[in-house]
Amino acid sequence: MKVLQSLLLVLALIVIALVVAVIPGGQTLIGKVLPYLAFAVFIGGFIAKVVGWSRSPVPFRIPTTAGQEESLPWIKPNRFDNPSTTFGVIVRMLLEVTMFRSLFRNTKAEIHDGPKLVYGSSKYLWLFALIFHYSFLTVVIRHLRLFLNPVPGFVQAISFADGFLQVGSPSVMISGLTLVLGVLLLLLRRMIRPQVRYISLVNDYFPLLLILSIAVSGILMRYFLRVDIVSVKQLIVGLATFHPVIPGQVGAIFFVHLFLVCCLMAYFPFSKLMHMGGVFLSPTRNMANNSRKVRHINPWNDPAIKPHSYADYEDEFREFMKEAEIPVEKE
Amino acid sequence: MADPKAEQLGVGVAKDPSLMTGAIPKRDWMDVPAIFRPGNYCYPGKQEIVEYLSSALPGKFGPAREWNPEDEDWNLPENWKEIILEGIRERLDKFRSLKIFMDCCVRCGACADKCHFFLGTGDPKNMPVLRAELLRSVYRREFTKAGKIMGRMVGARDLTVGVLKEWFMYFYQCTECRRCSLFCPYGIDTAEVTMMMREILHLVGVNINWILEPASNSNRTGNHMGLQPHTFKENIMYLVDDIEEITGIRVEPTFNRKGAEVLFITPSADVFAEPGIYTAMGYLLLFHHIGLDYTWSTYASEGGNFGLFTNNELMKKLNGKMYAEAKRLGVKWILGGECGHMWRVVHQYMDTMNGPADFLEVPKSPITGTVFENAASTKMVHISEFTADLIRHGKLKLDPSRNDHRRVTFHDSCNTSRAMGLLEEPRYILKNVVNNFHEMPEPTIREQTFCCGSGTGLNTGEIMELRMRAGLPRANAVKYVKDKYDVNMLSCVCAIDRATLSVLMDYWNPGVDVCGVSELVGNALVMEGEKERETGLRFEPLAGSEEGEADV
Structure with a gap:
């Protein structure tokens, strides 16, 4: 039901894009106006959200400790799962953000007759999440080549690595395929696992389907409904240099793609996708476990109590x- | 309603259709109301108790009144909705954690099967993610634009009396153990959400007596049990008599003594109830053994702090006694006994709330000279840190064979493991004072430990079935080592555990006893001038004596 609602929403967006792309002035709207609007909403919304979070203080030092504390000199502390130093916290955060450390811990509990509870290792979610996020990141970086002239070395390197299979012409970019794969795996998991299915909202299916539609429209555009890449680059560079132009021969599929990307950008700050920013500010992860060693100050501590x-x-x-x-x- | 027998519950928990056994509920969770019936809720706070607390902390406890969760009408204040929404707003402004946790959840479900309440009940609303959604849905409606405009489609719902009732039910089916937070990719900590929600419910007078009565006792008499100073002393002196009978040694504790080097504070359950009293006997023997210059306090006679389960203000107020008393007595530092949530407060809150403790010195063991740098600011040391250091320096004369009638395992308490990281210290002690030590399976110990099922003030008789369900994951892991290694003693460093695990073991694993680590230390300590020991601190026969292993 909620999947269906989300699917309909995304389909509606696609139809809107297709219609707008053919009506007079529509291409100007999608190609020249919307990207600025969406980008402004994205940046503005993102900053507003992070600033909003930062406005609230962190009154207490409440890291979740996931290993031995630093106590007696002869007991080996777990420096990264229970950091007591800033360096330890940085490593913990790096492991969390780049490797999804906490998800890597995941287990699956089952209850059997007896009663007997059994806990098995469960790395699927961790793996699916890694596939999805790193594919997404690669795709985004790869797209920088459209904005930048000359194309920076690392973008070229990543694009080269991404296309190293050299299959087809233009050569297949692996990240596009793995992105679709990642989304599908996450989507299927959400629909199949009873516990997750029961808690899932439109807020969960919609972004997955939106990203899927962006990836698919991108793939269609690159391999099947071939758009003129020179015109695309002209348009994008135009946007980036604040001299937007609409070259004549860009196909409708490009406008669908661009429109969906704009939707994603505008949706981002108001959605759960803000976990991208939130993970850095989570007090249970980004604080050192040294509260007995160094006094932490609570700005609203009430001395009258x-x-x-x-x-x-x-x-x-x-x-x-x-x-x-x-x-x-x-x- | 009679509580079900273990055999019966054991079948039900594995067979009855629930989200845990693979049955997906037909109705959306927003359409399932919370229905109160005897056995699934804790009794509300007594009117006079709420009045007393309101006089101590005006405005934090709502109207004192008679009410019954089973009634349709809870006699809420007329403007209850306003009070609650304002309460949420205030806490969003005061706690970054709450804001982030409201905004960042992606409902990945990694936390779903990590909660002992979910594992034992299969109730979807006991999945940490859904527990937080109970609030998040209202947060969306009232504090986000999308929720205001699109409502239920984006998971938003209005705040109704039904929602409030649901909150009362499920935020008192969370023991703030933080196990879910360990697995969350963003560190979303349901304990934090539960703490906020309990605070907010208090504002409209929705509360439970099993938390408020000990808290109010603690404020007035210094301890949860309401022991007045003379009774507190008397209880300890009984233990002193027992120690003399068992060891032939007369230990000499002092009370409220100015000028002592160390103030010792432990949960009052340790001087009051079995099996905690045996742990207290362990402390008494240990301090005598090393000749520690220490004092008990009858004023600060409670290590535990039920304010943690109530609101920030009460937590601060109750905790304030520790430093106040240390200052009055002029001690150098504070030593804390075995307790879980007490150490959550001491380790993560005390210095911030009631510090700086600049009238104390950085703790230094007078026996080994070790300076506890990790407690340099708070100036309070955990008994396991202190004892482990003594053993490491060879300052204790130990005969572990005196615990040979025990085959021991160790339960990490939630708070010391996930809000502190005290994992190796008690294990090091155990390995030195017992010969038979066996760990429970890895996913159930250390940072992944399971709650006893009755923490955060839920250790009350009227919800026994719930407690036994929530304690099942812990009990099941004990059963594993009981079957495999014949374990007969579940040791721990938590007073609530000592009380709750005893009941849990009697229910699921009869024959397994519960003790504090310090009891095993006390048993093993070879005291100077002692008589030959024939029994342990419980007057139980030792291995090799005539009635040996009688307790198995």
Whole structure:
């Protein structure tokens, strides 16, 4: 049901793009106006969100410790899963962001007769996530060649590596295929695993399907409905240099692709996709576990909150205390 | 309602259709109301208790009143909705964690089967992701544009009395153990969400007595049990008598003594209830053995802090006694006993809330000279850190064979493992004081440890079935080592564990006892001038004695 809703949404976007691309002025809208708008929403929204998060303080030091603490000198601490130094935190974050460390830990629990609980290693989600994210990253970097003149070395290198199979002409870019694969794996997992299926929202299916449609339109454009790459580059460079132009011979499929990318950019800051920024700010991951060693300050700590005082306590129980030979302040 | 027998529950939990056994619920979770019936909720706070706490912290506990979760009408204040929304807004502004956790979840489901409550009940709303969605759905509606405009399509829903009731149900089926947070790719910590939600529910007077009564006792008398100073001392002196009977040694604890070097604070359960008292006997023997210059306090006679399960303000207020008393007595540093959530508070909150403890010195063991640099600011050391250091320096005379009647395993408490990282210290101690030590399976120990099932103030009798379900993952792992190695003692460093695991073991694994690590230390300590030991600290026969292994 929710998959269907999401699918319909994405199909509607595609239809809109196809219609707009053929009506007079439509190409100007998608090719010259929308990209700026979408990009502005993306950047503005992203920054606003991150600034919004940063406005709230981190009152307490609450890392989730995933290994031995630093305590006695002869006990080996787990420096990265339970970091006590900034360096350790940096490594922990790097492992988290680039390797999905926490997902790598994943297990799958099953209950059998007995009752008996069994925990198995479960790396599928980790693997699917890696395929998806790294493919996406590669595709994005590869697209920089359209914006930049001359094309930087690392973009060329990545594009070269991506196409190293040298199959077909133009040669097949692996990342495009693995991106589609990654999306499909994540999508299927979401639809098949009962627990995940039950919690999934349109908010979860929609971005996957949107990215899928972007990838597929890109692949169609490159290999099947061949668009004129020179015109595309002309258009994109025009955008990048703030002199947008609409060259005559760009196919409709390109405008579909561009329109969907704009949709994704504009949707990004208001969606769960903001986990891209949030992961860096998560207090359970980006803080050192040194709260007994270095005092952490809470900006809204209320000094007016005092414990029930000893004086009041003694006043209430003085006679009992004296009888029990417990020292008192006032006789 | 009678609680089901273990055999019965054991079949049900594996066979009854639930999301855990592969059955997908037909209705969307937003359409499934929370229905309260005897056994699935904790009793509300007593009126006089809520009144007392309200007088201590005005505005934090809502209206004191009689109410019953089973009733349709909870007698909520008229503007309850406003209060709650304002409460959420305030906490979004005060805690970055909450904001991030509301915005970043991608519902990947990695956390789903990590929660002991989900594993034991199969209830979808006990999947951490869905537990957070209970709030997130309202957050979307009230605090995001998409939710305001598109509503349910984007997972947003209105705040209704039904939602509030659901919150009361499921934020009291979370023990803030943080196991889900370990597996979350963004470190989303349901404990944090649960803490906020309990705070917010308190604002409209929705609460449970099993948390508020100990908390209010702790404020007034210094400890959860409500032991007044003379009774507190008396209880410890009973233990002193027992120690004398067992070892022939008279230990001499002092109370509220000014000028002692160390203030010792442990959960009051250790001086009050079995099996915690045996742990306390272990402490008493240890401190006597090394001649530590220390004092107990009757004013700060509670290590635990049920404020952690209530709200920030109460946590700070209760915790404040530790430093206040250390300052009054003029000690150099504080030594803390075995407790889980106490150490969450001490390790991650105390210094921030009630520091700086500039009137104390950086803790230094007077016996070994070790300076505890890791506690340089907070100035409080964990008994396991302290004991491990003593053993490492050969300062303890130990006879581990006195624990030969025990085949021991170790339960990591949630808080010391995932909010501190105290993993090796207790294990090092155990390996030196017992000869038979066996670990439970890896996915159930250390940072992946399972909660006892009754933490965060849910250790109450009226929800026994829920507790036994939630404790099943822990019990099951113990059963594994019981079957494989004949383990008969489950050791731990947590007072709540000592109380809850005892009940859990009696239910799922009869024959397995529960003890604190310090009890095993006490058993093994060879005291100067002691008489030949015939029993352990529980007056149980030792291995090789005539009735040996009687407790198996």
